[in-house]
Amino acid sequence: MRASISLPSVAACLTDIAIFSGLTLPDRAAWQSLPRAVRLALVEAADTALAQPFPQISAGLYGLFCQTGDRATFEAAYFARRRMLNAMVIGEAVEGKGRFCAVIDRAITQICDEPGWQLPAHNSQSRGGKIAPQPDPKNPVVDLFAAETAALLAVAASLVDTQLSARIDAEIQTRVLTPYLTRQFWWTGQGGGRMNNWTVWCTQNILIAALSRPAFAGLRGQIAERAGFSLDAFLAEYGDDGACPEGVYYYKHAALCLFTALDLLNTVSAGSVAPVFASQKLRNIAEFLLLAHIDGDNYANFGDAAAKMAPPDPRVYRFAKAVGSADLAHFALRAGWASDPLDISLYDRVQALFTARETAKKPSPREGFAPSIGLFVARDPVFFIAATAGSNGNDHNHNDVGSVILYKNGAPVLIDLGVETYTAETFSTARYDIWTMQSSFHNLPEFGGVMQQAGVGFDARDVRSRFTPDEALLDMDIAGAYPPEARLVSYQRRVLLRRGRGVSITDHYDGELAPIMNLILAQKPKISAGQICVGDAQIILTGAGRIEVEEIEITDPRLAASWPGPVYRARLTFSGQSLRLEIT
Incomplete structure (x- = not known):
């Protein structure tokens, strides 16, 4: 279903409203209204930035990505520059x-x-095209962070007394707005192809840049029309269930950037986007975070997502209020929101400072099945279980069709490792050479060493879910996620939560090659006859043969943020055609 933003009405209803009305430097009242402790902390952060040397960026640093695949070294300096500027502007x-x-x-x-x-990793003129080793100033690429830099500088020029307003406007015009209006970037939706978080992330920042500066008043109509088209294309690809196809980590870059872009258009067009905020689809997009949340800072992290995420930032609360979701608003409040210290969005930081709070109540826990991505979530007071019954053809995909995540009393038992620090390999043809992307490092079987395959068409089939007061059930056949070399006719997996009694995972296969089941465990297991104990969870095995356990040392900092100690992989042979795990 295509959710309309009504493009002509957005362009026709544009006003000259300033998106920073009341916050510019000459108007001191708003800034002085902040609590004294907050003001002192913000000035202290600015003083810290003031005392530090400004990170240097060179052609050699930029070229590291093409030479070695290293993204992190350049990006550390690039983002530190922008965070320091943020801190000083707010101070x-x-x-x-x-x-x-x-x-x-x-x-x-x-x-x-x-x-x-x-960024060096994005320095290509086409989607998936050849990466140039150095930027070409005559042919700028509008990527996520070119657009974000434009927004940062535009907001900075609106908030403080800078002598560089004319240069800022000229650079934004040349590097971002003119290319945006005159060229066809894949993420705009102008040339077809699949949209993803880039669509809304770039669009929101182009809107922030254009709507912050008086110099771009004459471009408002063109930019709003193109932005509306892109947002419409993005919404059209989302399922009505609102689930984020790229996984819960990208909620902040997809759902929340969508919200900001819509909110900006609504602000400057006399509320013409209000019907979109009233739609059930947009509310479902907002509330997806509730479905994926496990406990505390733990989330169901299929795909390129970490198992632990920072507390929801104030955009979650503002999105909740915009779509009328009391549960999501209270969830954001109870989580103790804070601006992400790694975020470079000055606009978001300012919005966070001036977002009023209310008394939090306990939100209702969510469960259900999101068919657009095949995500199953069930819970009771003891267990949380999630499973993926979708496709290996999604953006940020891991080969994980059929895999499960299980927590008991808020503690991880069966886990999804997540993704390592991004390198050149992460988004290349060698992506599935990375161990964390492979199905054998998920809670899944392999057949004679043959693992699942990536791509559209490698999917779960015959998927069925059911939720009742007594149980939650997911049935699926995951044989379609494996290539022909697995010589597999069918592989039935049944995930069953019996509320108040425990969880069972029952597998039955029909194929020529004997399977080995992989279980990724958060703690060192204790193995005894027909049983694996992980923390206070007991996994009773029926149909298992030999069990081998290997320790996996976690050295990557991105993985270690969720899994600071070693994790463990248990490998189980089958004694017959079926394997059953009863977890209590």
Whole structure:
């Protein structure tokens, strides 16, 4: 179903409303209304940034990605620059004494002097195209962070007294707005192809840049029309259930960026986007976070997602209020929201400072089946279980069709490892050489060493789910996720939560090759006859043969943020055609 944003009405209803009305430097009332402790902390953060040397970026640093595949070294310096500028701009807006202005101008100058604002990993003129080793200033690429840099500088110029307003406007025009309006980038939806988080992430930042600066008043109509088209294309690809196809980690880059973009258009067009906020589909998109949440900072992390995520930022609360979701609003409040310290969005940080709070109540826990991505979630007071019954053809895919995640009393038992730090290999043809992407490092079987295959068509089939007061059930056949080399006719998996009694996972296969079941465990298991104990969870095995356990040391910092100690892989042979795990 295509959710309409009514493009002509957005363009026709545009006003000259300033998106930072009341927050610009000459108007001190709003900044002084912040609690004193908050103001002191913001000025202290600005002083810390002021005392640090500004990170240097060179052609050699930019070229590391093409030379070695290293993304992290350049990106550390690139993002540190922008976070330092953020801190000093907010400190100056709070204090208003001009103490930070000279250093702010030097920082802005150095960012404007960068030959390209796009990341090295994104320095391509087409989707999946060849990565150039250096940026071409005459042919700028509008990627996620070129657009975000434009938004950052536009907001900075709106909030503080800078001598560089004209240069900022010129750089934004040349590097971002003119290419956006005159060229066809894949993420705009103009040329077809599948949309993803880039569509809304880039669009929101282009809107922020364009709507923050008076210099771009004449472009508002064109930009709003193109932005509306892109948002419509993005919404059209979302299922009515609102589940994020790229996994829960990308909720903040997909659902929340969608919200910001819609909110901006609504603000400057006399509320013309209000019907979209009233739609059930948009509410479902907002509430997906509730479905994927396990407990505390734990989430069902299929795909390129971490098992532990930062508390919801204030955008979640604002999105909840916009779509009328009391549960999501209370969830955001109870989680103790905070702006992500790694985020470079100055707009989001300012919005967070001026988002009013209310008293939090306990939200209702969510469960259900999201057919658009095949996500099954069930829970009772003791167990949380999630399973994926979708496709290996999604963006940010891992080969994990049929895999399960299980927590008992908030503690992980059967886990999804997540993804390592991104490198050149992560989004290349060698992606599935990375061990965390492979089905044998998920809670899945292999057949004579043959694992699942990536791509559209490698899917679960005959999927059926049921939820009653006594139980929650998922049935599926995952044989279709394996290539012909697995010589598999069918592989039936049944996941059953019997509320108050435990969980069972029952597998039955029909094939020529004997399977080996892989179980990825959060803690070192204790093995005894027909039983695996992980923490206070007991897994009673029926139909298992030999059990081998290997320890996996976690060395990657991104994985270690969720799994700081070693994890374990148990490998089980089958004694027959079926294997049953009873978990209590």
